[in-house]
Amino acid sequence: MGFTIKDVAERAGVSPATVSRVLNGQQRYIRPETRERVLRAVQELGYLPDRRAQALRRRRTGVIGVLTPDISNPFFSLLVRGVEHEARAHGYSVLICDSQNAPEGEDRAIDALLRERVDGVIVTSVRADNTKLLKFLSKGIALVVADRPLTHLDVPTVTVDNVRDGYKLTKHLLALGYERLAFIQGPPDTATALGRWTGYLQALREHDLEPPKGAVVSGDFTFEGGYRAAKRLLRRLGAFDAIVAANDLMALGALYALRERGIAVPDELGLAGFDDIPMASWVHPRLTTVAIPAYRIGKEAMKLLCACVRTDADKVRHRVLPTRLVVGESCRPSRR
Template sequence: MASIKDVAAEAGVSVATVSRVLNDHPSVSADARTRVLAAVEALGYRPNAVARSLRTDQTRTLGLVISDVMNPYFTELARSVEEEARALGYSVIIGNADERPDLQDHHVRTLLDRRIDGLLVSPTDGGSPLMLDAARAGTPMVFVDRWIPGVDVPVVRADGRAAVRDLVAHLHRLGHRRLAIIAGPAATTTGSERVEAFREALGACGIDLPDAYIGQGDFQAESGRRVTEGFLDLPEPPEVVFAADNLMALGALDAVRARGLRVPDDIALAAFDDIPWFVHTDPPITAIAQPTGELGRAAVRALVDRIEGRPPRSVTLPARLVVRRSCGEGGESGESGRTGADGQDGDNSARNRSQS
């Protein structure tokens, strides 16, 4: 493997000149720069990133800790983060917390030990002393999707409250009155916020949310299956199950089908976090879509601003309702606008439900 001395000899310049060219220093003549770059190409020389980081105190590397790599939402988020970071000259090391606070902290500790320049985190809970200490120590950090209240770190997230109100109003127009939710972990900001938004939206329509219609999930499919089975066993099951993330929605769909029931004929289903698969289910699932790619790109830009000495800022983007056919919309669903099938009640007249 060629060394920097080999490059210098090939180009007929000093090692210091090669170093200045590789670090894009302006005090190098055009001729010397051309010869050095030609020698680098001819010898296949690759600079030692570790040695360079020791000289510059930068590794040009970002850390990303996501909550669950199996969740398509976080997979898309990670992809957009990596693409934007690469465009800005940074590499990304990804850690998967698997919705476990201990594993999250393991990844954060490992990334900090590797001298990353900055950290993007979607926290699995709100009580990590490690991240609190890192933020207080001045580690460049941005929370994405989820955040830890009280920690002075920029947050890049989607606001789903308006989309949840649109969803509940849509369900109300379709004639649904018994609405249940599979909630995410209360220790996460997204878990608690989505339940509260759902409760407020129901209240605006004059609908209560009984305790029996709130099922505690963990943002993974098995909990969606378990909670939905409990709903179906109630003396008066809900007419709609709203899953607070996509994996729990898929678990709910499995539970409904395992009982020999059909969506939406026997029970309707909606989800937070739209994914490409939802258009391929039977029926396609009505969902709230987050601007995932935009979130990832905005999070990287905020973090790089912090690293490079520019004032970072928090970013909040709107989520939107995508209407399909899993709530009894019939053939009038659509994906343009926020609600699509306003006023359409599909074939709900064939079902008996209590009216409020």
């Protein structure tokens, strides 16, 4: 059935040790003719080394794990893609664990990653304070946090400045003439959602404004959640002149709810989000949003992880990537 290194050795008339040496690119100290024979045997049998046996013997698996709250969220699937691309370049393969946006799912995923003995982990946690992540560190597994900073752990981190983004977007809307900005929040225990909310509040305060009464509702970062949140908001129609959603997916859900009710965007209500996921530019009107470089976040996180693994000098490095305000057509140019 499956051939082992012994089969190859036998066929080539050498010892397993030699086969291993040939395959692992030990260039020197191998007679060309021997190498030739081994490679031919490998070829003929279609031999592929057993990764699990390799991992057991070498003290590393060559696998890094990425813990994501929701892979079907385009933002994270882009981030993962960034990780994968960089990982491949370094010879790692990636194991994706989806926590389904649930703390229990996250704990399960962490155990799975520990059992798999991954060499490192890139995590965007559901909760900002998951202490179970400490397990990685205590077992000497490199850990890098992407996108969502943790409160209790000082580890390398690749993020954006969510407060600044929230502030930036809100200021933009205020500058356009909007004054009563409804807000659809994200999960309250993620730093991302919290940061954007904080920035929003800051900007309002600067204009001596407050969130309109009853026009702040909670969501869960999904399209459906945004849709439901918007429906709740619409009961207070008139209390606000624009909606800011804590991410694009919810903004799109809101857009759907508005269209359902026949409310024109941006003519009757402004709408904005965060992330600039591909779909944000596919809809009409093109969503005004803040572009978060998800792919680059993943890529940089992987780079940091490699640095951690190589030089285990754990000088904690944080990288904060720049973002860009994307002016779409979902907020009208100016009020007058």
